Amino acid sequence: MLTKAAFQLKALISACSLSGVLLLSGCAEPETATSASSEPLDPVAAAQQELLSKGRIRAASCAACHGPQGISNNPMYPSLAGQDENHLLQSMLAYRSGEKVNALMSPQARSLSDQDIALLAAYYAALPGQ
């Protein structure tokens, strides 16, 4: 009888702490969102957030060649980080239209929408260059 009561108590405690955790994690989310939006984001974070929320193409798919932070350590691939936003934008448009041709880059550019290009250009321009 005592053991059963103890078991029930234990079950009650763990159920409470579990709901406590759930409640806490449920509360933590909107709180972080509010504090994040009231503080000005740094340009990289802002561009990244924009890219993640609106871009169909994630910068991760460019990282294989251009480096995870837009800095390439292979001379075959140009670094994109910190480059002029308009230059990045125009280059992608040129690869997409066929005005500029590169066996590796042209197929990448063909799958980009105008918005992807704008967001990717803003993102890479905001990253710190070498």
Ligand code: HEC
């Ligand atoms: C398979 C490898 C590869 C991938 C993946 C790739 N690129 Fe490229 N990219 C290249 C190469 C190679 C060049 C240089 C082409 C040349 O010299 O004409 C280039 C050039 C560029 C340029 C012009 C840079 C400059 O300095 O003029 C931009 C901008 C660019 N890529 C953006 C992107 C973006 C954004 C993505 C992702 C959507 C991407 N690339 C994915 C290989 C790649």
